[in-house]
Amino acid sequence: MQLALTDSQQSLKWCHMNTRRIDAMIDTIKNPSCRACLLEEPIDLYYFTGLSLSAGSLLIAPNASALFVDGRYYAIARKCSPLEVHLKEGENLKNYLKQKKVDFIAVDSSKMSVDAFEQKKKEFLEIRWVTIPYLTRALRSIKDPEELAKLRRSAHLTKQAFIFAKQALKEGVSELEIAWKFESFCREHGASRMAFEPIVAFGDHCAFPHHHSTNRKFRHKEGVLFDVGCVIDSYASDMTRTVIPMDAPEKIQRIGEIVKQAQAAACNLCKPGIKVKELDEAAREVLRKGGLEEYFTHSLGHGIGLETHEFPRLTSKGMEGETVLQEGMVITIEPGLYLPEIGGARHEDTVIVTKDGMENLYQDLR
Amino acid sequence: MQLALTDSQQSLKWCHMNTRRIDAMIDTIKNPSCRACLLEEPIDLYYFTGLSLSAGSLLIAPNASALFVDGRYYAIARKCSPLEVHLKEGENLKNYLKQKKVDFIAVDSSKMSVDAFEQKKKEFLEIRWVTIPYLTRALRSIKDPEELAKLRRSAHLTKQAFIFAKQALKEGVSELEIAWKFESFCREHGASRMAFEPIVAFGDHCAFPHHHSTNRKFRHKEGVLFDVGCVIDSYASDMTRTVIPMDAPEKIQRIGEIVKQAQAAACNLCKPGIKVKELDEAAREVLRKGGLEEYFTHSLGHGIGLETHEFPRLTSKGMEGETVLQEGMVITIEPGLYLPEIGGARHEDTVIVTKDGMENLYQDLR
Numbered sequence: 001m002q003l004a005l006t007d008s009q010q011s012l013k014w015c016h017m018n019t020r021r022i023d024a025m026i027d028t029i030k031n032p033s034c035r036a037c038l039l040e041e042p043i044d045l046y047y048f049t050g051l052s053l054s055a056g057s058l059l060i061a062p063n064a065s066a067l068f069v070d071g072r073y074y075a076i077a078r079k080c081s082p083l084e085v086h087l088k089e090g091e092n093l094k095n096y097l098k099q100k101k102v103d104f105i106a107v108d109s110s111k112m113s114v115d116a117f118e119q120k121k122k123e124f125l126e127i128r129w130v131t132i133p134y135l136t137r138a139l140r141s142i143k144d145p146e147e148l149a150k151l152r153r154s155a156h157l158t159k160q161a162f163i164f165a166k167q168a169l170k171e172g173v174s175e176l177e178i179a180w181k182f183e184s185f186c187r188e189h190g191a192s193r194m195a196f197e198p199i200v201a202f203g204d205h206c207a208f209p210h211h212h213s214t215n216r217k218f219r220h221k222e223g224v225l226f227d228v229g230c231v232i233d234s235y236a237s238d239m240t241r242t243v244i245p246m247d248a249p250e251k252i253q254r255i256g257e258i259v260k261q262a263q264a265a266a267c268n269l270c271k272p273g274i275k276v277k278e279l280d281e282a283a284r285e286v287l288r289k290g291g292l293e294e295y296f297t298h299s300l301g302h303g304i305g306l307e308t309h310e311f312p313r314l315t316s317k318g319m320e321g322e323t324v325l326q327e328g329m330v331i332t333i334e335p336g337l338y339l340p341e342i343g344g345a346r347h348e349d350t351v352i353v354t355k356d357g358m359e360n361l362y363q364d365l366r
Numbered sequence: 367m368q369l370a371l372t373d374s375q376q377s378l379k380w381c382h383m384n385t386r387r388i389d390a391m392i393d394t395i396k397n398p399s400c401r402a403c404l405l406e407e408p409i410d411l412y413y414f415t416g417l418s419l420s421a422g423s424l425l426i427a428p429n430a431s432a433l434f435v436d437g438r439y440y441a442i443a444r445k446c447s448p449l450e451v452h453l454k455e456g457e458n459l460k461n462y463l464k465q466k467k468v469d470f471i472a473v474d475s476s477k478m479s480v481d482a483f484e485q486k487k488k489e490f491l492e493i494r495w496v497t498i499p500y501l502t503r504a505l506r507s508i509k510d511p512e513e514l515a516k517l518r519r520s521a522h523l524t525k526q527a528f529i530f531a532k533q534a535l536k537e538g539v540s541e542l543e544i545a546w547k548f549e550s551f552c553r554e555h556g557a558s559r560m561a562f563e564p565i566v567a568f569g570d571h572c573a574f575p576h577h578h579s580t581n582r583k584f585r586h587k588e589g590v591l592f593d594v595g596c597v598i599d600s601y602a603s604d605m606t607r608t609v610i611p612m613d614a615p616e617k618i619q620r621i622g623e624i625v626k627q628a629q630a631a632a633c634n635l636c637k638p639g640i641k642v643k644e645l646d647e648a649a650r651e652v653l654r655k656g657g658l659e660e661y662f663t664h665s666l667g668h669g670i671g672l673e674t675h676e677f678p679r680l681t682s683k684g685m686e687g688e689t690v691l692q693e694g695m696v697i698t699i700e701p702g703l704y705l706p707e708i709g710g711a712r713h714e715d716t717v718i719v720t721k722d723g724m725e726n727l728y729q730d731l732r
Contacts, residue, residue, distance in 0.1 A: 052578075071663065072576055109480035114473075115499050117480050133481050184550060210438055212418075297437065 018048050019082050021139070025060050028139050029106055034130050036061035037106040040116070043306055044108075044136050046234065049081050057088060064100035068093050094124060104128045108135035137311040141303050142328040147235065148352060151305070151330055154191075154237035155350055155361035158229050161185040162365075165200075165228075166243065171220055175200040175213035178224075186230040195229035195236035195308045206242065206344035209298055209336060221247050223256065223343050229308065236308045238332050239362050240348035255292065255337040256345040262286035262335040263347040266300060270325065270333075270351055270358035276300075276314045277321030283335045284316070292337055295344075301332040304350055329353040385448050387414050387505070391426050394505050395472055400496050402427035403472040406482070409672055410474075410502050412600065415447050423454060430466035434459050460490060470494045474501035503677040507669050508694040513601065514718060517671070517696055520557075520603035521716055521727035524595050527551040528731075531566075531594075532609065537586055541566040541579035544590075552596040561595035561602035561674045572608065572710040575664055575702060587611055589618050589709050595674065602674040604698050605728050606714035621658065621703040622711040628652035628701040629713040632666060636691065636699075636717055636724035642666075642680045643687030649701045650682070658703055661710075667698040670716055695719040 025048070029035055039045060039058045048058055049067055056069040056077075068088035069077050077085045086092050097103070107117065109131035121129060143151065165181040179198040186194070201211040203222035211225075218224070222245075229238035244256040262283040269282050280300040287293040303310035312323040314331060325331075331353070336346030352359040391414070395401055405411060405424045414424055415433055422435040422443075434454035435443050443451045452458050463469070473483065475497035487495060509517065531548040545564040552560070567577040569588035577591075584590070588611075595604035610622040628649040635648050646666045653659040669676035678689040680697060691697075697719070702712030717724040 107480075109484070112480050114475035114478050114480055114483050114497055118475070131480055180553065183553075187546065187549075 018050055020144075021048055022060055022065050022083075024139055025136065026062055029132075029135075031106070031130065034104040034106055034128075036064070036102050036104065037108075037132075037135060038120075039108065039136065041108065041111045044111075047136065047140060047306060049077070049083065051077055051081060053077075057093060058083075059093070059096070059102070059105075061100065061102050061105075064096075064102055066096060068096075097124070097127065102127075104130070106130045106132045106135060108132060110134050134311065140305060141311045142326060143305060143330050143352075144328070147305060148328075148330070150233040150235040151237070151350070151352070152361060154195075154230060154232040154235045155239070157186055157189055157191055157232055158237040158239055159362060159365055160189070161230065162226055162228055162239070162241065165226070166224075169218055169224060169243070171218060173218050174215045175202055175205070175218075176215055178218075178226075179213040179228075182226070182228050183230075191230035191232050192234075193231045195231050195238055198229075199225065199227035199240075201225040201344075204341055204343050206346075207338045207340050207342060209338055209344075209346070221245055221249075223248055223252050223345065225344065225346060227346065227348065234306055236304055236306070237361075238304055238308055238348065238350055239365075240334055240336075240346045241365070242345040242347065244345065249343075251339070252343050252345070254290075255295075255339065255343075258287060258290045258292060259335055259337050259345045259347045262296075263333055263349065266333045266335070267349060267351060267358065267360060270331075270353060271356060272325055272327045272353060274325045275321065276312055276323045276325065276331075277316040279333065280314055280316040280321070283333075287335065287337065295337040295339060296335055297338060298336065301334050301348070303329065303331050305330060325353045327353055327355050386510075388426055388431050388449075390505055391502065392428055395498075395501075397472070397496065400470040400472055400494075402430070402468050402470065403474075403498075403501060404486075405474065405502065407474065407477045410477075413502065413506060413672060415443070415449065417443055417447060419443075423459060424449075425459070425462070425468070425471075427466065427468050427471075430462075430468055432462060434462075463490070463493065468493075470496070472496045472498045472501060474498060476500050500677065506671060507677045508692060509671060509696050509718075510694070513671065514694075514696070516599040516601040517603070517716070517718070518727060520561075520596060520598040520601045521605070523552055523555055523557055523598055524603040524605055525728060525731055526555070527596065528592055528594055528605070528607065531592070532590075535584060535590060535609070537584060539584050540581045541568055541571070541584075542581055544584075544592075545579040545594075548592070548594050549596075557596035557598050558600070559597045561597050561604055564595075565591065565593035567591040567710075570707055570709050572712075573704045573706050573708060575704055575710075575712070587613050587615075589614055589622065589711065591710065591712060593712065593714065600672055602670055602672070603727075604670055604674055604714065604716055605731075606700055606702075606712045607731070608711040608713065610711065615709075617705070618709050618711070620656075621661075621705065621709075622713075624653060624656045624658060625701055625703050625711045625713045628662075629699055629715065632699045632701070633715060633717060633724065633726065636697075636719055637722060638691055638693045638719060640691045641687065642678055642689045642691065642697075643682040645699065646680055646682040646687070649699075653701065653703065661703040661705060662701055663704060664702065667700050667714070669695060669697050671696060691719045693719055693721050 045053045066084040068086050110133040161182045164185045168181045179200040182198045200213045206225040224243045227240040265286050266279040266283040300314035332350050334348030338344035349362045411419045432450040476499040527548050530551045534547045545566040548564045566579045572591040590609045593606040631652050632645040632649040666680035698716050700714030704710040715728045717726045
């Protein structure tokens with residue numbers, strides 16, 4: 001049985017890599033008078049330091065980047081972080097800022113709580129603070145080769161576990177039992193956890209986009225929707241397949257087919273320079289022609305990486321729709337159709353945007 | 367195999383119960399001119415509505431409580447919420463506030479992000495907003511009988527799974543394999559997830575309070591630390607046992623004994639009216655007499671409920687130490703001793719503070 005090393009252990013292997021990310025972060029802060037930022041979200045700390053910290057402060061600034069952690073993490077952070085590490089207590093951070101002449105700092109206002117920000121302003125009277133929403137998301141949306149390798153591994157395991165779990169479908173088995181087949185296979189083959197609660201839906205349950213698996217039993221001729229993903233080396237995977245038997249009701253077979261066509265239409269457009277709204281429109285156009293657009297009730301997909309849902313969201317609406325695909329982005333493409341009380345279908349791949357197109361991580365699983 | 371219904375399904379059974387909590391919440395807002403609050407944290411939404419929502423706004427106000435959710439949750443919320451439910455779009459919330467004459471609203475500044483609060487102020491110009499940190503934690507710290515029943519079930523399963531996993535200890539087995547024995551037993555007997563990543567530590571690994579299980583193999587004569595807990599019906603469990611064989615090094619046997627004595631000293635004090643610092647002091651006094659206090663490097667314990675770590679934190683320090691135990695609080699008591707490079711021991715029970723003492727959920731597991 002191959003059980004996963006946890007994120008912290010993995011981190012020992014790769015935390016030396018992240019000075020590149022720190023340099024890139026400094027470049028993304030466009031404000032010419034403010035070149036520093038202070039990050040405190042655990043997932044951001046992990047991205048830049050390779051350490052699983054439940055708390056800490058990471059100062060990123062030209063020639064003055066340093067990590068401040070409490071006593072629980074000091075020894076491990078010193079051992080494997082490429083950055084200066086200091087204890088986060090007393091005046092340590094304040095003195096460091098003074099010594100390095102850092103007096104203008106950005107924080108992520110989409111993540112920092114009102115209290116935490118007020119506390120900062122009170123504690124560091126000499127610092128000018130600037131709030132920037134979503135400070136790290138643009139950088140994190142472009143995956144480097146090491147991240148892409150991990151995303152491929154994560155997707156590969158999800159694919160294997162899906163094939164394994166699907167084999168257990170037989171009259172009388174429950175959604176929860178099939179979901180557990182998927183999950184336990186992943187865990188026994190290297191996943192540290194699920195990317196989200198596995199969704200297994202039978203028959204009319206496929207009509208709920210956010211279904212939670214139940215004890216409902218499988219009956220022949222039903223459609224079965226799997227929306228599943230695991231986490232391996234801290235990176236998430238996400239795919240959906242709707243298994244529709246040949247003797248399922250004609251209506252269900254038809255929506256299954258159209259959803260696949262809509263998904264392929266969006267996938268085929270993927271390349272750098274395309275706006276996400278163009279993908280959404282391409283999928284919707286197929287559904288519209290089939291007279292079914294009204295049954296597609298969510299956005300087309302989302303970025304994926306350390307988190308299951310990352311920037312960008314694939315939508316036609318507002319400013320988000322104008323987001324332009326870039327090489328290295330990794331996104332899901334997942335149109336679905338949901339007919340209340342009857343059933344539904346969704347088809348989802350995760351794709352890497354490459355130099356001149358895309359790499360579909362589930363290409364061989366049609 | 368008994369697999370768990372998910373939180374959302376469970377919620378169908380009990381969401382009618384929570385109008386009592388909503389009334390209690392109104393009573394906890396002491397500001398006489400501000401009797402309303404707006405909650406947006408998913409775990410608070412769950413506590414008051416019984417619904418698993420990833421987003422939503424819950425207005426709690428005298429005769430004007432209502433839940434605002436997006437299209438994904440509207441049907442399910444209407445079906446099973448005891449509250450008025452409205453779509454969270456357009457001017458719906460604004461119009462509702464106007465109609466109900468609510469113009470002064472508290473938000474939880476420890477949870478709401480800077481951006482979300484700025485957005486509120488901009489969008490609702492006619493509302494006076496007041497920030498209160500930790501708005502719901504005092505109320506949530508007192509568990510009602512239904513919550514206590516769930517916490518007992520969760521603890522019982524953790525105990526059973528611990529006994530099962532411990533039996534698999536044999537020369538050559540890895541920490542990760544034992545951790546997986548624990549986890550898979552829980553999941554196959556009704557747990558929806560782990561309360562935290564199970565900690566299984568062998569020998570010198572017991573010296574890390576926040577150890578992550580590894581592929582290290584078990585050798586006879588070693589101490590083994592289990593810090594484990596699951597979630598069942600949305601409620602967490604948490605217990606630690608250090609299994610120390612009779613032929614383990616004398617030093618390890620001694621710290622194992624002293625930790626148990628320190629833990630019992632704190633446990634025995636538990637009753638309404640006692641301050642948490644008195645528990646902490648009682649445990650520390652035992653360690654001090656043994657000349658070992660310096661090796662106890664974390665706080666004595668924490669509240670537990672829907673979250674594994676809740677209010678109160680059991681510490682001697684500052685205002686937190688003055689927190690007075692009340693009937694219905696559920697806390698962990700978990701002193702530990704950590705000898706770097708050598709080993710360690712921790713002993714943790716979860717106890718319910720009762721009318722005149724406490725109920726130890728792991729009483730029969732010494």
